[in-house]
Amino acid sequence: xxxxxxxxxxxxxxxxxxxxxxxxxxxxxxxxxxxxxxxxxxxxxxxxxxxxxxxxxxxxxxxxxxxxxxxxxxxxxxxxxxxxxxxxxxxxxxxxxxxxxxxxxxxxxxxxxxxxxxxxxxxxxxxxxxxxxxxxxxxxxxxxx
Amino acid sequence: xxxxxxxxxxxxxxxxxxxxxxxxxxxxxxxxxxxxxxxxxxxxxxxxxxxxxxxxxxxxxxxxxxxxxxxxxxxxxxxxxxxxxxxxxxxxxxxxxxxxxxxxxxxxxxxxxxxxxxxxxxxxxxxxxxxxxxxxx
Numbered sequence: 648x649x650x651x652x653x654x655x656x657x658x659x660x661x662x663x664x665x666x667x668x669x670x671x672x673x674x675x676x677x678x679x680x681x682x683x684x685x686x687x688x689x690x691x692x693x694x695x696x697x698x699x700x701x702x703x704x705x706x707x708x709x710x711x712x713x714x715x716x717x718x719x720x721x722x723x724x725x726x727x728x729x730x731x732x733x734x735x736x737x738x739x740x741x742x743x744x745x746x747x748x749x750x751x752x753x754x755x756x757x758x759x760x761x762x763x764x765x766x767x768x769x770x771x772x773x774x775x776x777x778x779x780x781x782x783x784x785x786x787x788x789x790x791x792x
Numbered sequence: 793x794x795x796x797x798x799x800x801x802x803x804x805x806x807x808x809x810x811x812x813x814x815x816x817x818x819x820x821x822x823x824x825x826x827x828x829x830x831x832x833x834x835x836x837x838x839x840x841x842x843x844x845x846x847x848x849x850x851x852x853x854x855x856x857x858x859x860x861x862x863x864x865x866x867x868x869x870x871x872x873x874x875x876x877x878x879x880x881x882x883x884x885x886x887x888x889x890x891x892x893x894x895x896x897x898x899x900x901x902x903x904x905x906x907x908x909x910x911x912x913x914x915x916x917x918x919x920x921x922x923x924x925x926x927x928x929x
Contacts, residue, residue, distance in 0.1 A: 751806055758813070769794040775811070776801045783813025784805040784834075788793060 655682045662687065667694040670730065671701030672720070678704055683711040689728065690718045696761070697730030698722045698747075707735040716743040717759070723750045725787070726761035727778070735766040742773040749780040758787035796825040805834035812840035 662673035672694030676682065679702070689699035698720040702710060710731070717728035727747035731737065739760075747759045759778045762768065765788070775785040800811045810832030829839045 756813075769796075770798055771794070772797045774799045774801075775803060776799070778803045780803075780805050782805060782807045783809040783811070783840075784803045784832075785800055785811045787809075787813050789814075 655679055657682070657684045658686050660687045662689045662692060662699065664690070665692045667698075670694060670696050672698040674700045676700065676702045676704075678706065679708070680704075680706075681709045683713070684715060685711075685713040687715045688718075689715065689720060692720045694722060695724045696722060697726045699728045701726070701730045701732075702734070703732040704734050709736040709738070710734050711738045712740070712742055713738075714741045717745070717747055718743070719746045719748075721748045721750065724752075724755050725749070725758065727780075728759045730761045731765045732763050733766075734764070737762075737765045737768045739768075739770045740772055744773065744775045744785065745777055747778045749784075751781065755781050756783070756787050758783045758785065760786045762786065762788045764790055795827055797827065799828045800830070800832060800839070801828070802831040804832070808834050808836045809840055810834040810838045814840070 657674075665673045667675070672692035673689055675697075682702075684700075692698045694701070699717050704710070712729075720727045722730075727749055728744055744759050749755055749758065758780050759775065768788075770786070778784050780787075803810050811829060832838050
């Protein structure tokens with residue numbers, strides 16, 4: 648868990664078979680500041696929202712995800728890979744999202760990437776394959792402000 | 793949102809948008825370049841889904857109608873008291889995204905394959921005509 652720290656870096660890590668009964672099965676990020684995550688694997692993690700990563704930020708910060716694999720993660724509500732709540736800039740490059748699942752419930756919005764006000768968002772050179780969801784399986788994007 | 797050089801293959805949504813769902817966002821300003829879509833499935837909109845469009849008059853005699861046609865025309869019934877007509881863009885859950893009244897309106901939807909379609913809406917006191925819509929793919 649990162650809380651009110653700046654210029655964070657997470658690299659070369661494996662997050663496997665972790666479970667949360669609420670947010671962030673592998674990583675819960677609350678006001679983490681600028682953050683880069685690179686060369687990591689998230690596999691078979693479970694949570695209600697954000698099974699691999701739950702990210703919440705109210706300041707003008709940047710989240711960068713590069714060369715990460717998300718495989719076989721399961722969310723009971725939203726964001727089998729990522730649940731993003733606020734950011735000013737978000738960059739996803741060269742990532743693989745495979746076999747992630749949202750549990751079937753029509754109350755869920757679903758998606759592998761649940762993005763609520765992610766700011767300037769760029770997703771490039773990434774692979775989304777064999778994921779299952781409810782509404783917007785790969786990307787659910789919402790702007791509410 | 794910028795999507796470029798991504799691959800979306802064999803994803804499944806039990807409702808809509810096998811790949812992408814955009815809520816509260818028109819697509820006009822969003823660049824999509826060189827993405828691959830293949831084998832995605834959903835109950836509606838196999839690849840992406842924005843939001844459908846429906847109509848509402850402003851008086852108490854509300855009229856909602858989903859527009860599933862590429863053209864749509866509606867005439868106000870004679871004798872119905874309506875002070876003005878409004879056109880609302882409403883998302884899947886009924887939230888109003890955009891509203892307008894009177895005159896001629898153009899909306900441009902830039903689709904994932906870079907094709908462009910136009911929603912041309914003519915609102916006057918008595919009629920509303922949508923000449924062409926394409927809201928899901």
